[in-house]
Amino acid sequence: MKHSSLSGKLSFGSYPYTITRVKVMQSFLIKPDDYYRMKKMGTNEIVRVLEEGEYKKEIDALSNDYQGLELIELALNENLAKTMNKLLKIAIAPPVQQVIRSYANKWIVNNCKAIIRARFNQSSLQDLQYAIIPIVPITYQDAEVFLREPLEDMALRFASFTGADRSELQAAVRDGNGSHIEYVLDRAYFNNMIKLRLQLNLKPTDPLREFLRNLTTALNIKNILRLQAVGTDQETIRKFVLRGRHRYGNPQRNLLANLLHARDFSECISIIKASPFHTLVTEGMEKNLTVLEDRLEQFLLQQASSLLHRKPLSISPIFGYLLQKEIELRNIRLLLHARNLGLPEEFVDQNLLIAS
Numbered sequence: 001m002k003h004s005s006l007s008g009k010l011s012f013g014s015y016p017y018t019i020t021r022v023k024v025m026q027s028f029l030i031k032p033d034d035y036y037r038m039k040k041m042g043t044n045e046i047v048r049v050l051e052e053g054e055y056k057k058e059i060d061a062l063s064n065d066y067q068g069l070e071l072i073e074l075a076l077n078e079n080l081a082k083t084m085n086k087l088l089k090i091a092i093a094p095p096v097q098q099v100i101r102s103y104a105n106k107w108i109v110n111n112c113k114a115i116i117r118a119r120f121n122q123s124s125l126q127d128l129q130y131a132i133i134p135i136v137p138i139t140y141q142d143a144e145v146f147l148r149e150p151l152e153d154m155a156l157r158f159a160s161f162t163g164a165d166r167s168e169l170q171a172a173v174r175d176g177n178g179s180h181i182e183y184v185l186d187r188a189y190f191n192n193m194i195k196l197r198l199q200l201n202l203k204p205t206d207p208l209r210e211f212l213r214n215l216t217t218a219l220n221i222k223n224i225l226r227l228q229a230v231g232t233d234q235e236t237i238r239k240f241v242l243r244g245r246h247r248y249g250n251p252q253r254n255l256l257a258n259l260l261h262a263r264d265f266s267e268c269i270s271i272i273k274a275s276p277f278h279t280l281v282t283e284g285m286e287k288n289l290t291v292l293e294d295r296l297e298q299f300l301l302q303q304a305s306s307l308l309h310r311k312p313l314s315i316s317p318i319f320g321y322l323l324q325k326e327i328e329l330r331n332i333r334l335l336l337h338a339r340n341l342g343l344p345e346e347f348v349d350q351n352l353l354i355a356s
Contacts, residue, residue, distance in 0.1 A: 015093055018092065025086075026317070026320075029054075029325065029328055030053070032354045035331060039348055046339065047072060047336075055075050058075035059071060069337070072332070080107070080326075081133050084135050088104075102193060105189055105192055106189060109162050111135070112138070112158040115143055116178075120178065125140075125144050152173065162185060164188035165184060182226075186223065187242055190215065193212055210303075211304050214303045220259075222293050223241070225293075226293075259272075269281055277299070304323055330353060331354075
């Protein structure tokens with residue numbers, strides 16, 4: 001991913017064309033009332049609703065080769081990629097483009113992780129495509145190339161896309177150290193967001209600052225839990241903690257300190273349960289790391305949405321739309337998978353993200 005050549009602070013002016021286009025795109029998002037209706041629908045009915053709306057083009061293009069949940073998963077991924085590319089096209093002003101690129105970097109980092117996991121697990125391209133959001137510079141065609149080229153060449157490319165440390169990423173890939181690879185990529189994403197915060201010259205009360213604190217907390221919890229789950233010692237775990245230039249609030253600082261002193265995975269879960277982040281852990285999911293990581297992502301989106309409504313950003317129409325689009329995709333997946341697995345409506349109610 002090419003990083004902006006802008007130096008110093010980013011100043012935002014008035015962008016009537018971009019804001020107007022974004023507000024039009026925002027009007028096509030699924031409304032809260034629609035979610036409540038979709039909760040009562042079967043899988044086929046939900047698919048029909050999507051096909052009649054903003055996802056029609058992607059569903060129609062893929063329907064000859066895929067069906068059911070596979071079809072929708074790919075359609076959602078392609079729609080998100082199309083949305084990001086469209087925003088970059090209509091956002092003519094460099095400061096706005098930089099905000100969008102910083103947001104898109106999340107999926108580019110996740111694409112890199114997915115490809116590396118696929119290589120280590122010897123997964124097929126067909127399996128990999130469900131985990132890819134085909135945003136340039138990592139489309140499906142690019143992913144196929146990255147699956148086959150030498151590991152160190154792939155690592156160099158990923159470092160250039162994400163801003164990750166080249167030597168460290170190459171060494172981690174060469175050693176096959178999955179936790180180290182993910183940490184290097186997460187740190188690159190985190191550092192890019194910190195650079196953006198500094199360039200935006202945010203006030204202490206700006207919600208983006210709090211979003212970044214929550215982001216750091218979520219990434220650190222995820223890294224610590226993942227390492228504890230495989231029995232990593234405390235000294236090694238400390239090396240994988242992300243540290244920003246901002247000060248943590250007491251809840252974040254205390255939670256991190258306690259987690260770093262935990263003896264094992266179970267103690268980590270107990271610490272989280274006794275913290276302000278206790279909603280991350282629900283009964284029966286304590287040992288399911290994938291579900292816990294998903295709850296962390298849900299927590300981050302929920303907090304960001306709440307902050308945005310409480311204190312709108314100076315660039316709120318753009319950031320707000322990106323956030324709402326991501327929440328929409330998450331909600332659609334939740335509704336479809338809950339219906340397909342026969343999960344109770346209470347589960348959907350607990351996990352559906354609807355802005356108040």
